[in-house]
Amino acid sequence: MEQKTFALFPEAAYGPALNSVGIAQALTKMGHKVVFLSDPGFVEIYQGYGFEAHPVALSEPMPPEQMAKFWEDFINGHIPNFRKAPIDQIDNYVKECWEAIVDSAKWAQKDLPAVLDRIKPDVIAVDNVILFPAIKQYGVPWVRIISCSENEIEDPAIPPHLSGMSENDTEGHAAFRAKFEDVIAPIHADFNAFLAECGEDAYKIGEFFEASPYMNMMLYPQPLTYKRETPLDPARFQYLEGCVREDAAYEVPTFAANNDGPLLYVSFGSLGSGDTDLLKRLITLIGKTRYRALFNVGDYKDEYSDIPPNVIIESWYPQPSVIPQVDAVIHHGGNNSFTECLYFGRPAIIMPYVWDGHDNAMRVQETGYGFRSDRYEWSDEEMIAKIEACLTDTDMADRLAMISKHMQSCEGPLKAAKLLAGLVA
Template identity: 75%
Template sequence: MAQKTIAFFPEAAFGPALNSVGIAQAVEARGHKAVFLSDPGFVDVYKGYGFEAHPVNLSEPMPPEQMAKFWEDFINGHIPNFRKSPYDQVDNYVKDCWTAIVDSAKWAQKDLPSVLSTIKPDVICVDNVILFPAIKQYGKPWVRVISCSENEIEDEDIPPHLSGCGENDHAGHQRYRDHFNAVIKPIHDDFNAFLAANNEASYPIGQFFEASPYLNLLLYPEAAKFKRQHPLDPARFQYLEGCVRQEKPYTVPTFAKNNDGPLLYVSFGSLGAGDVDLLKRIIAALGKTRYRALVNVGGYKDQYTDVPGNVIVESWFPQPSVIPQVDAVIHHGGNNSFTECLYFGKPAIIMPYVWDGHDNATRVGEIGCGFGMPRYDWSDAELIAKIETCLTDPAMKAKLAKTSAQMQSQNGPEKAAGLLEKLL
C-alpha cells in the first residue's frame, strides 16, 4: 500500500499520549507516516519518540512550561478531594474536569481546521472523552481510541464511567448516574450550545462524545471486559488487549539492603506524584520489610532526603521496561499501568485518586488480578498483607499468567495498525 498519513490526537495526559505512541510506532513500521496533533505542552513528548507533532491550543495560549504546570497545579489543588468517594468527587474534581474539557473542545475548534489542512491526514485517531467537531467534519475516516476503562462506552448493565462501582451494584450505578447528570447539566447544556453553533446535533445528558461510525479501538483486555446488555459490534469495536509501547531497556540497580528481596514498583503517574506525603508514608512502610522498591516520585525528588536502603526513588522510569522485572506493582489505576500489569502478568495494588482509577481499582479485584485499596485509610499491616497475597496466591498467579499470554499473543499496537490499514 502507498504511504498514507495517520494523525493521532490524544488528550494531554501521559496515558493516552503513550498509548498512541505505541500504535504510531506500529503504523510507521508498516511504512506509513504517523503525525501528532498535540496540546502544546506535549509536543516535545512526541518529538522525543521521533514523531512530527503539530500544536493545537486546548486552552488560552501560554508558554509550554506554564502549560505543563497548569495540570500539575490543578491536580495538587484537588489533593484534599482524593480522600472522598467517587460519588463525592462529582461536585468538585469531576465537575472542574468537565468544565476544563468542554473549554478545550472550544479552543481546539479555532486551530484544528488549519492544522488538518496543513497535515492532510488520511485517517485521524482521537483518544479523548469529548467530540471535536472539526475532526468529524474533516471528510476523512476518524477513529475513536478508548484508552481508559471500556465503560466510557455506556451500557445500562455496567458501572458508569468514573463511578468505581462494582459490576453488580446496579443501585449504585443508578445513584451515581443521577448525581453525575444533575451536577454536570449546566456544563452539558453549554457543550450542546457549542455543538449547535458548529452544526452538530446535541447529545443526551451525560454524553460528550459518540462512537465512531468507522472504527473504535478499546485498550481494555478480554480478561477485564464487562458483560453488556448490548454487546459491541466487532465490525466497529475492537479490543486491543492493551497497547504497550517500545521503551528503552532498564537495568535494576543494586540496593543497599534486601538486594535479593521481592521487587516492587510504586508509581502514581506524573500527576499523582504531587501527593508527596502519601508516597513518603508508603516508602516508610516498605522500609521495614524484606522487599525492595523502585518508586516514581515525579518532579519532587528533592523532597525525599531520608530514603531507606531497600528503596530507590527516581523522577521517571521507562515503565514498560520496568514492570516485566518486578514481582508486584502499587499504582493509581491509570489505564496504562492497569493494562501493562496485566500484559506482563504482574499483580497490582491500586490506590486510586481520580477518574478511571476508581473503576480499575474495583475491576482488578473483581477479576482476581490484584486489589483495590483506599488511598489513605490503611495500616502498614494491611498493606503488607495485600503485598504478601500478591506475591504468593496461586489462583492470582494462574489468572495473571493466562491473561498475560492472551494479551501478548494479540500484540495490541500491531493489531491496531492492521485495522487502521484496512480502514485506509
C-alpha cells in the same frame, strides 16, 4: 503498500499519549507516515520518539512551564478530594475536569481546520473523551480510541464510568448516574450550544462524545470486560488487549539493602506524584520490610530525604521496561499501569484517586488479578498482607500468566495499526 498519512490526536496526558506512540510505532513499521496533533506542552514528547507533531491549542496559550504549573496546581489543589468516594468527587474534581475539557474542545476548533488542511491526513484517530467537530467534519475516516476503562462506552447494565462501583451494585449505579447528570447539566448545555454552532446535533445528557461510525478501539483487555445489556458490534468496536509501546531498556540497580528481596514498583503517575505524603508513608513502610522498591516520585524528588537503603526513588522510569522485572506493582489505576501489569502478568495493588482509576481498581479486585486499596484508610498490617498475597497467591499467579499470554499474543499496537490501515486499504 501505498504510504498513507495517519493523524493521531491523544488527550494531553501521558497515558493516552504513550499508548498512541505504540500505535504510531507499529504504523511506521508498516511504511506509513504518522503525524501527531498535540497539545503544545506534549509536542516534544512525540518528537522525542521521532514523530512529527503539530500544536493544537487546547486552552488559552501560555508558556509550557506555566501550563505545567497550572495542571500541577490543579491536581494538588484537589488532593483533599482524593480522600472522597467517587460519587463525592462529582461536584468538585469531576465537575472542574469537565469544565476544562469542554473549554479544550472550543479552543481546539480554532486551530484544527487549518492544521488538518496542512497535514492532509487519510485517517484521524482521537483518544479523548470529547468530540472535536472539525475532525468529524474533515471528510476522512475518523477513529475513536478509548484508553480509559471500557465503561467509557456506556451501557445500562454496567457500572457508570468513573464510579468505581461493583458490577452488581445496581442501586449505586443509579445514584451515581443521577448525581452526575444533575451536576454536569449546565456544562453539558454549554457543550451542546457549542455543537450547534458547529452544525452538530446535541448529545443526550451525560454524553460528550459519540462512537465513531468507522471504528472504535478499546485498549482494555477483553477478558476483564463487563457483561453488557447491548453487546458491542465487533465490526465497529475492537479490543486491543493493551497497547504497550517500545521504550528504553532498564537495568535494575543494586540496592544498599535487601538486594535479593522481592522487588516492588510504586507509581501514581505524573500527576499523582504530587501526593508526597502518601508516597512518603509507603517509603517508610517498605523501608521496614524484606522488600526492595523502585518509587516514581515525579517532579518532587527534592522533597524526599532519608531514603531507606532498600528503596530507590527517581523522577521517571521507562515503565514498560520496568514492570516485567518486578514482582508486584502499587499504582493509581491509570489505564497504562492497569493494562501493563496485566500484559506482563504482574499482580497489582491499586490505590485510586480520580477518574477511571476507581473503575480499574474495582475491576482488578472483582476479577482476581490484584487488589483494590483505599488510598489513605489502611494500616501497615493490611498493606503488607496485600503485598504478601500478591507474592504468594498461586491462583492469582496462574490467572495473570494466562492473561499475559493472551494479551501479548494479540499484539495490541500492531492490531490497532492494521485496523487503521484497513480503513484506507
